[in-house]
Amino acid sequence: MEKLVVHGGYTLRGAVKIAGSKNASLPILAASLLTDEKVVIRHVPDVSDANFMVQIMGQLGASVERSSGTVRVNAQNIHAEATYEQVRKMRASICLMGPLVARMQRCVIPLPGGCVIGDRPVDLHIRAIQALGASVQVERGNLIIEAPNGLTGAVVDLRGDHGPTVLGTDNLMMAAVLAKGTTVIESAAAEPEVVDLANFLIKMGAKIEGAGTRRIVIEGVEKLHGCDYTVIPDRIEAGTFMVAAAMMGDGVTLFNVCREHLETITELLIKCGHSIEFNEKGTSVTIIAGKNPKPGEIKTAPYPGYPTDMQAQMTALFAVTPGISVVKDSIFPQRFMHCSELKRMGADIKVDNGTAVISGVDKLSGAPVMASDLRASAALVLAALKAEGTTEIHRLYHIDRGYENICDKLLGIGAAVERLPDVEE
Numbered sequence: 152m153e154k155l156v157v158h159g160g161y162t163l164r165g166a167v168k169i170a171g172s173k174n175a176s177l178p179i180l181a182a183s184l185l186t187d188e189k190v191v192i193r194h195v196p197d198v199s200d201a202n203f204m205v206q207i208m209g210q211l212g213a214s215v216e217r218s219s220g221t222v223r224v225n226a227q228n229i230h231a232e233a234t235y236e237q238v239r240k241m242r243a244s245i246c247l248m249g250p251l252v253a254r255m256q257r258c259v260i261p262l263p264g265g266c267v268i269g270d271r272p273v274d275l276h277i278r279a280i281q282a283l284g285a286s287v288q289v290e291r292g293n294l295i296i297e298a299p300n301g302l303t304g305a306v307v308d309l310r311g312d313h314g315p316t317v318l319g320t321d322n323l324m325m326a327a328v329l330a331k332g333t334t335v336i337e338s339a340a341a342e343p344e345v346v347d348l349a350n351f352l353i354k355m356g357a358k359i360e361g362a363g364t365r366r367i368v369i370e371g372v373e374k375l376h377g378c379d380y381t382v383i384p385d386r387i388e389a390g391t392f393m394v395a396a397a398m399m400g401d402g403v404t405l406f407n408v409c410r411e412h413l414e415t416i417t418e419l420l421i422k423c424g425h426s427i428e429f430n431e432k433g434t435s436v437t438i439i440a441g442k443n444p445k446p447g448e449i450k451t452a453p454y455p456g457y458p459t460d461m462q463a464q465m466t467a468l469f470a471v472t473p474g475i476s477v478v479k480d481s482i483f484p485q486r487f488m489h490c491s492e493l494k495r496m497g498a499d500i501k502v503d504n505g506t507a508v509i510s511g512v513d514k515l516s517g518a519p520v521m522a523s524d525l526r527a528s529a530a531l532v533l534a535a536l537k538a539e540g541t542t543e544i545h546r547l548y549h550i551d552r553g554y555e556n557i558c559d560k561l562l563g564i565g566a567a568v569e570r571l572p573d574v575e576e
């Protein structure tokens with residue numbers, strides 16, 4: 152185990168290269184199992200979630216080679232039974248369901264368990280695969296999904312109580328590409344990661360229209376072929392560094408970003424008084440912290456709304472912004488574990504019923520804190536960069552799930568951070 156030790160108060164200046172998107176890479180890796188031909192996927196981030204996915208695919212029989220950010224998959228001979236030991240480390244393993252059933256007509260996937268950011272049921276994934284004609288049974292904690300005669304296209308409405316589902320849309324799209332006939336996904340998720348998966352599938356020979364809107368139409372094909380594909384930049388890693396720069400930056404430039412995917416975050420940071428300038432192509436952005444930052448109000452929503460995955464980081468910024476800010480998470484109303492740790496650093500936050508009310512304080516002070524999930528740990532790192540003194544962030548493995556080389560990237564822009572062995576765990 153390791154901890155991150157952050158000595159706060161250093162001005163951030165310099166450049167960071169943003170990695171490929173974690174949340175696009177995971178379903179794209181899974182989708183490479185849809186073909187027996189060779190697939191090359193570039194810009195897969197070196198984060199533990201992507202590495203878990205690569206491991207699981209290997210255990211399912213695929214040959215998966217990784218060198219830097221390039222993953223080469225050959226899934227000629229695979230089986231379709233994943234074990235709990237393999238998938239318990241990562242909920243996103245559920246997105247193996249669609250490709251495995253489509254290709255193998257049967258799969259066994261352990262049901263994901265509880266999650267610190269909320270209940271996170273998979274009812275919509277199950278409803279989707281059933282709509283395509285598969286049977287679903289639960290035995291000893293495993294989902295056993297069978298479609299001995301293959302899948303058949305259908306009209307499926309994927310709206311849940313908290314809006315559309317990202318991985319549910321991915322799963323259905325991956326199942327439908329090899330189904331007989333046409334599938335229409337109503338109330339589909341429109342996140343850039345869903346569009347990236349659709350573009351990858353199209354490059355493999357799938358027929359998909361409407362990705363990025365609430366209605367996706369998929370015409371099933373007999374077979375998919377290999378391809379060479381580059382994953383989009385990680386908008387959440389970029390957003391996290393944008394917030395770091397808004398808190399402590401005097402000219403931080405991020406490369407490998409996509410302006411369009413960062414619109415909501417950019418608008419909010421500008422409204423809160425920070426300077427954000429993209430290059431003409433929208434592929435790099437420079438952030439300078441505002442001299443008179445203002446409080447703000449956010450309510451998370453499906454894309455193009457404000458992302459739930461950027462809620463904790465913005466809470467850290469608001470914690471040191473004068474005035475009252477309000478953060479409501481309507482997608483994961485329980486996703487506020489970071490607030491109790493921020494309070495240990497001196498933040499003034501009241502959380503009630505899926506909403507955090509934050510009264511900005513003059514300063515935070517370093518403290519030992521505990522990361523509880525990926526984005527909560529990012530919020531703690533941001534607060535620690537601003538705080539007076541030293542912060543020790545325990546359970547660093549949470550941040551390694553989704554941030555590539557975070558320590559080196561922060562060191563590169565002038566932060567004083569170090570990874571040390573954690574004797575407490």
Ligand code: EPU
Pocket residue numbers: 173174175177243269270271272273274275276277311312313314315316317318319340344459460482483525526553
């Ligand atoms: N939901 C259901 N039933 C389902 C599926 C989802 O009720 O069958 C609910 C969820 O409980 C939640 C809402 O629908 O309230 C949206 O969840 P969604 O299914 O969209 O989440 P996900 O696909 O499991 C992905 C990202 C998450 C991100 C969410 C929301 C990946 C691998 N994960 O999860 O990313 O928070 O979409 O945008 O793409 C992260 O990167 O830190 C992370 C948690």
